[in-house]
Amino acid sequence: MDYLIDVINALVLFSNFVLVPGLAYGSQLALGALGVTLVFGILRFANFAHGDTMAFGTMVTILLTWWLQSVGVGLGFLPTALIALPVGIAATALLVVFTDKAVYRYYRARKAVPVVFVMVSVGVMFMTNGVVRFIIGPDDRRFSDGERFLVKARTFKEVTGLSEGLAIRTTQGLTVVIAIALVVALFWFLQKTKTGKAMRAYSDNEDLALLSGINPDRIVLVTWVIAAALATIAGVLYGLDKSFKPFTYFQLLLPIFAAAIVGGIGQPVGAIVGGYVVAFSEVTITYAYKKFLIYLLPESLEPDGLMQLLSTDYKLAVSFLILVAVLLVRPTGIFSGRLL
Amino acid sequence: MSFLTGENLTGGYGGADILKGCTVGVERGKIAVIVGPNGAGKSTAMKAMLGMLKMREGRVMLDDRDITDLSPQARVGEGMAFVPQTSNVFVGLTVQENLEMGAFLREDDISETMDQVFELFPILKDKRDQAAGELSGGQRQQVAVGRALMTRPQVLMLDEPTAGVSPIVMDELFDRILEIRQTGVAILMVEQNARQALAIADKGYVLVTGENRYTDTGEALLADPDVRKSFLGG
Secondary structure, X not given: OHHHHHHHHHHHXXXXXXXXXXXXXXXXXXXXXXHHHHHHHHHOOOOOOHHHHHHHHHHHXXXXXXXXXXXXXXXXXXXXXXXXXXXXXXXHHHHHHHHHHHHHHHHHHOOOOHHHHHHHHHHHHHHXXXXXXXXXXXXXXXXXXXXXXXXXXXXXXXXXXXXXOOOEEHHHHHHHHHHHHHHHHHHHHHHHOHHHHHHHHHHXXXXXXXXXXXXXXXXXXXXXXXXXXXXXXXXXXXXXXXXXXXXXXXXXXXXHHHHHHHHOOOOHHHHHHHHHHHHHHHHHHHOEOHHHHHHHOOHHHOOOOOOEOOOHHHHHHHHHHHHHHHHHHOOOOOXXXXXX | OOOEEEEEEEEOOOOOOOEEEEEEEEOOOOEEEEEOOOOOOHHHHHHHHHOOOOEEXXXXXXXXXXXXXXXXXXXXXXXXXXXXXXXXOOOOOEHHHHHHHHOOOOOOOOHHHHHHHXXXXXXXHHOOOOEHHHOOHHXXXXXXXXXXXXXXXXXXXXEOOOOOOOHHHHHHHHHHHHHHHHOOOEEEEEOOOHHHHHHOOOEEEEEEOOEEEEEEOHHHHHHOHHHHHHHOOO
C-alpha cells in the first residue's frame, strides 16, 4: 500500500514536471511547425523567418495588451492578451503579405532555386528581428494576467492527500485547448473546403494545379495569412506560458524546424507529432529524475546524483541532435514528407 | 479551318527550333493523332497548342478565334483540357478530390459531370476515396483523363495516354476515348503506339523533325506503304 502511494506520488511528480509542461511546449512547437510545414509545402522553401514572424505577432499583441491593461480592460480569469490576439494576427498577416509582395514574389517570378529562397528568408529574418528589437527592445517582457493556475499544487495536495502536488497553469491549459481547436479547424479547412483542397493540390503538383485553373496568387496569399495566424498564436501562447524575449523566439526556430522535419516536412500531421516528439525529448532528457527514482526504488538503490541526462542549458542541443539524426537516418521524417 | 488549329507552328525551348512550321488541327467529335519518331516534336507541338511554348511564328486558333497570346490557364478557361504524359494526377489527393480539382473553375453543380466520369470509368467510383497515388498505372490514367473531363472541355488533349500501360489497358483506354468522342469533344492525341492510335484516328499527322511529313485520315495512313515502311515497322 505504501509502495502504491509512492508510485502515485512518482507519477504526479512526473506529470507536474514533464507531462504537463511537455504537452504545453509541444503544442506551441506544433503550431510553429505547422506554419513552417505549410509554407514549405506550398511555397517550397524553408522559411527561416518564421521564428521572428512569431516574435513580431507577439510584440503587436503585447503592446496592445499593455494598453488594454492600462485602461482597465480585461477578461477576468483569462489573460487579456486573448483580446489583443486577433489584432496581432491581422498585423502579422499584413507584414508577411507585404514581405511576400515586396521580396518573395520577385524570386518566384524568376523561378529562383530553393536555396536562394532560404537565403532570402534569412534576410527577412534579420529585418523582422531588427524591427521587433527596435520597437519593443531586447529585454524580457511579461504580459500575462488573469488567474495564474487552473490547478494549484497546494490545493491538489490537500484534496488528494498526496505529498506531491500537481500544478496546471492557466496558460498551459489554454495552450493545449487552443492548439487542439486550431489543428481541428486547420484540418477541416484543408480537407473539406475548396480553397483548402486547392492548397493541397497545389502543394502536390503545381503544374497540374495550374492546368486545372487554380490561381497560384490566391493560394500563396491564403498560405501566408494562415502561416501568420499560426505563428502569432504560437508566439503569444509561448510568451504567456514563459515570457517574451526576441532572442528566445529566434532560438525557437531550431526546435520548430526539428519538429517539422521529424514529422516529415510538408505533412501537417507530421508537424504536430514532431512538435510533441521534440518537446518531450527536450523535457525528458533535461529533467532531473532523482526524486522520481527515490519514490520508485528501494532505499538501498536511492541515487546520489541528480539523475539528469543533460543540463537544461543544453536543451537546444537536443533539438539539434534530433535534427541531425533524422536527416541522417530518415530524411523524409515519420510521415514521409519531402526532402529539404 | 478546323475547330482547333495550330498553324505554321515554329519555335522551341530557347535553342534551335524544334517545330519548323508544322500544322495540326482537330474537329469537334473527331480524333486527331500526332505520330512520328522520337524527337519529331510531337509533344512539343501539343505544348505549343496549349501555350506552354514560346513560339517564334505561327498561330493557334480555337473556334475561329486567335488564342496565340493566351496563357495556358486562360486556354483551360476557354475549354481546352490537357492530360500531361507524367505527373498527371494529384497523388496525395483522393480520386474524388482529383476530379473536384479538375472542375475547380466551375461554379455550378459538378455532380452530374462526376457521375458521367464514373460511368465512363466505373473503377474510379469504387476507388473514389482512395489516394490517386495508390492506384495502378492504368487506373491513374483514368483519373487523369477524368480530371480533364471535369471542366466539360471542348477540346481534350492527351500526351501519350498509353505510355507505360499494358496492351489490355491500352485497348480499354482507346475504347473510352472513342466513347468520349461520341459526346462531341475534339480529341487531339500524341501517341507512341502509332498503329493502334491511327486505327481509331479520324485524322493522323506524321511529324518528322518538326515538319508535317504525311497528313491523312488514320485509315489512309495505315494503308500507305511508305508510312508503314518508315513509321509503323512494315
